[in-house]
Amino acid sequence: MSGLVETLAPGLLYPTGGAILFALGLYGLIRRHHLVLRILALNIMGSGVFMVLLGIAARGEGPPDPVAQALTLTGIVVAVSATAFALALVVRLARLTGNAIILPGPPDDDAPVDDISRLEHHAHTEAPEHIEPTARSGERR
Amino acid sequence: MNDAGGLLLTILLSSLLPGIAIFFLAEHRRRLRIGLNLTGAVTKLVLVGVLLLGVLRGDEYRFSLPLMPGIDLVLAADSLSLLFATLSAVLWLVTTVYAIGYLEHSPRRSRFFGFFSLCVSATVGIALSGNLITFLIFYEILTLATWPLVVHRGTPAALRAGRLYLGYTLTSGLVLFTAIVWLTLLAGAEGFTPGGYLESLAETHAVTLQVLFVLLMVGFGVKAALVPLHSWLPIAMVAPAPVSALLHAVAVVKAGAFGIVRVVNDVYGAELALELGLTTGLLVVAAITILYGSIQALRAQDLKQRLAFSTVSQVAYIVLGVALAGPLGVIGGLVHLVHQGLTKITLFFCAGNFAETLGIHKVREMDGVGRRMPWTMLAFTMGALGMIGLPPLAGFVTKWHLGLGALQVDALWVLWVLVLSGLLNAAYFLPPIIRGWLGERREPWPEPMREQIGPTRFETHWMLLVPTLLVAALSILTGLLAAVGLSPLGWVAVIVQRDYIIPGLDT
Amino acid sequence: MNLLLVVFDLALLAGLIGVAWRCLASTDLFRAVVLFITFGLLLALAWVRLEAPDIALAEAAIGAGITGALLLVTLERLRVIIAGRRSDRPDTVPPDPSGPGAALQALHDPPPEPRTRLPALTFALVVGSLLVTTLWHQPDAAGLEPVVDAHMDASGVDHPITAVLLNFRAYDTFLELAIVLVALLGAWSLGRHDRIPARPAPGPILPGTLRLLVPVAVVTGVYVLWAGSHQPGGAFQAGAILGAAGILLVLSRPRRMPPPPGTLLRLGLGAGVGLFLASGVYGLLAGHGFLGYPPGWDYPLIILIEVAATLSIALTLVALFIAGRPEGDDRP
Amino acid sequence: MIANTLTVLLILTGLGFFAAGTAGLLRFPDVYSRLHALTKADNVGLGLVILGLMFQAGGLADVLKLLLIWALVLAAGTTAAHMVAQRTWTHGDFESDR
């Protein structure tokens, strides 16, 4: 019994937990189509990786390895910035396409493309807001 | 980059720089464009002349640029490269004048002349290249430079011809590319050395060398229009006359033949080719091409198609000469390189004149053209007779040496092939001549097709007529003055004497 | 004692995996986000268990707090855009012909069709099991702790994590600040900012509490920043706390968005990265290597950089919450 | 020695209140009663746990910090409960509950 307890030290238990979270997040990312859920799945995968890293930091007797912990802190901040940008992109996509879902199939290749180099900033045409006049973000496109 | 090499580079640039300048020239700058073209052509001719004298005196010219570790871009001038260089320099000057006249008021001339000079620079590059890799580089540039000329008119037919042309040449270029890489891997990036540099490999890699030879022949065969790979040539006739002339008399077709000459003589060497039995295969293919070309020419009703098929068979003469691997045969082959160039360009100029001035395309329409355009018809007759091989003219000199070469190597059946093809030549060249002079035309000749030819004293625009007559005179002279030292025959004798230690050279 | 800890670990991990599973499997987005926030808090607990208090602080403040807030505001924006209806103004709903409330439909992701279930499941299981077996084969060696300990005196700070972050691996931390800034630039490039689609909560309760909470938050933030040099704390955690205070302020007055002055905002955002780079370049020129500190000057410089970083991170997080570039940028 | 037993006792009672609060969360029918259960029980439970921890605290500073934690949780808890109640009052239950 005590042998088992030694083996289940945090240095091994948490990395295993982290690996399971990584796989769970991967499964969620593949299965779900709603972008917010996919972003959540990515965050859970990230937490899984950080759990593995911090589990590794806690290995061995002495105090935990500060380098690994510093890396995790960096990782968390990177994760939050990536998530924030992704959510801003999702909102933008919803405003353009009317829903926040990316279907698994390949994209339609010949969608009409106009490019920004032809845009001139004469008058700032405010897109008429059908809901209510919150100051729509500058639809310059 | 020794100084002697500088001359070679300037020859190459003498047509490249004007070409690039013309590319950026606006369409209406007619005078500047003509000036650039002519200065380029004249400077190249002068420089090639200087080079000719230099090589005659026997001094060395070499220019090398490191391209890859162990492999350099080498330009070298030996007597064989001079033969092709002089031919292309002379004919480029003539064809430029002709093209200026021919494309008088047509659109997109800057683009045409840009690619035109690019094309000739590639041809001169091929002539002056010192090793197989440089040869391949200019060979592929030639392909890319000629495609826009073939599709110049922009008609769907032209583009289809262009696509076919690219299809053939790019695939063959790829085969050539792989073969050259393989050869360089085996034998190292050697320069062209008379007598070949593959003896050391002969024992160990006999079969590989044979396979490589076949691959190389496929690579060059497409441009030299050997039988199975020739079908792009007649279809490419859709291009304007100067392009057909340039393609068939000077650049593309000759580059293929020149490549075969280089490989057989300067890479494998005559003995090794003989030993490995490569020349017999080449001989058979050349013979088949000669006969097939002549028969197709007979059946072709369109004048330019007929000339195209005659080119297919005439170039095979060169390959035949080289494949004979006897000194006389090689002389016959090489000298035909020049003769065929001159006579074929005359015929194409005449065909161009007929088409441009009177709108004649079919052989049937040539009745009584002799009376309407006597000078052009005279040039056409001289060229055709030269092709058939009448004694005083150039064609006879070639066939005479080829015959002797065949006898020397006692390949009798080749003699019969020559005789038969001579008859076939007569069969497809005489009818147009007879129609031209003796046939009479019932309805009056249409007044000149092109209003810009305008009231000229001659039968057509002077820029179309003078080059034709000049080239016709040249082809006659090469035949008459064959024995003189500086004539093509004399020069080829120098090449064969100095460069090829072929056993039993007795002339 | 060890047994108790193992039981606690197993319970905690089971809880974590369970919450994560429920979060990803839920069809209603709001439920998924709430579960994700609980997952974040449980995660903070796990980091405490792994003796990483700094990371626990960061996870709670950033992972659960800020990310949760971002997710919730995104849901509200999606609800407004897709369903065309705001949750607190039911009367504005245009007659909705398409079956159940579009709002409900907007934030509802139907369970995926079973076709892709098997391949996805097998793939995830394979990846997971390979990872677990690899981790089980790894030696139980201590990491770089002894090396860090040996150089602690030369690092100018007492707390090992701050030493690693701001001295030994300063380059990574600089890039991390840069990434936060880049994420903001990316968000700003997508469009101009719009007000948070919500009406201010009526009644004095929220403004009153905020008047009490915000100063306390600011004091705590500064304390955490200051404590970072000798005990768990530091720029990122402090930045997150101040950012959270900022977001609370923004939420309390969603309509009257204070138009931030263009240049001042830009300077604030760029302060952290700018100062860090300036000290790094000085270090390079003075011969201590890029991002190196002159001897004796490392403690004051680190503190200065940490203050600037906290300011920048707080501003960036609030700007990311608003997720739109200020009008000033669009004036020619 | 007494401090430890006191701490254990206080924390256990605190946990009891937490358990009551969670039971209330699961059992009660509507939002308001659930809010009621949560805020009341958990705040008291937290107070007891903090009181228990005070005995373990190193010095006065730690004790004050613990009290500060309790005060902040109280303030945050009440505001949150008020906001949720107000929203439910203005326009009905959360969609997700239906």
Next chain:
Amino acid sequence: MTLPGEAWLTSGVAGLIALSLLLAVLATVWPRQAHRIGIAGALAVNAWVLVLGAVFLNAGPEPMAAATRVALGSWEAPLGLMLHLDGLAMTLLALTAVVALATSLYSLGYVHDRIERRQFWPLWLWLWAGLNMLFVSGDAFNLYITLEVVSLTAVALVAFTGTAAAVSGAMRYLLVNLLGSLSFLMGVVLLFGEHGVLDLVLLEARAQVGPTERMAAVLMTAGLMLKAALFPVHVWLAPAHGSAPAPVSAVLSGLVVTGSFYLILRLWMGVFAPLATPAFGVLIGLLGVAALVWGSAQALRAGRLKSIVAYSTVAQFGYLLIAFPLMLVEPTAWRVVVFFAVVHALAKAAVFLAAGTLQHAAGHDRLVDLGDILRGRLRTVFALGLAGVSLMGLPFTGGFVAKYLLLEAGLGTVLAGSAIGVLWVIAIAGGGLLAAAYVLRMVAPAFHQGRIRRGEAVSAWMDWVPLGLALVAAAAGLSGTLVLYTLSLTPGAP
């Protein structure tokens, strides 16, 4: 002027990173002048890279000596972070400088709207700084962070046009990128768990064939392939390259793809070298052939100019994958492959910029009715054609020399007796033909008869930069020996 000595090299590398970061921060803080900062910065960075290259070449390490390693903040590995400059990194820095300068000049004309400019330039300078940092970084976790910088900026720039296609393309690209980053990070964490160090050179010293290395290799390589947005996810990401603004797609197809390939090469020559078994090499080679065929087939079918070029990137990436089995039989073949990647990046960037100009002039890039614009703008078509010739591998361009060397390596393996080598040779040779087919598809309409229209006015930059870059791609042919010599100065590599 005497070149500074070898000691300057270390601070030179750190200086380059400091300079590119300085530009990015300045542009972020001062957006109204961002484009001026950008152009001045582009010239400064190019000058710096030139001097760095000169110093590296004559004062640099002998091939077998250690590479130039810079300890940041003078903390040596394993504690501190090391920058790592050797022949491979130097070549790719030079490539990045050239392509980035051309793209910056082009962007002056392309993004001429005052308000767009303020957002474009900071993101673009961060992307360039990220790429520079990626090529000199010597630490595994630092690679993750620089990859993250590159990915976020690349995604933001892909979404820059703001159309539905661009934003959905960017969203797909972001999801794939984040998944790739996490997979890469998990690989780094596993390596750290096993060996306790993060520096690549130290890792290489300690790595042996074990479960951790194998799993880390799979995870990191898969992550990098995902981030290159090419194989095996390219089906899902076709618009990412196609619908982005022209300068962005030029950088995406040129530099970001080459960056991912560089990292895969760096890892498989260093840390995971013992894992490279012939069977694995053949597998990667077959993947390459599949990518080559699929990419070319799609390029022949695609209706839009930029989609054709995007699919051709997938095809050309197939070439790079084919090179892996070559490297197993003949170790020194990696230099040839890097040279091919360099030349491809130049040519692909030139083609994308030319396509951008044509799209701007015509207002759309549907190939079917682009004929009149193609006929109207011969300079851009010539640039497109010349760069296309380099993609085909025909003389006289860099592509020709690269293809020659690749064929030489391929035939070398055949002569060394590997039967599968014949497949590689056929693929390399055949690839050129397929490239010829889709380049012809883009260029041929210019030679058709028909209406000639110049279309929208195009700024001088957009008119001349594609031609300039195409000429540079052609001139790369002459630089064969120089580049291969620089690549040979990579200690540790075969």
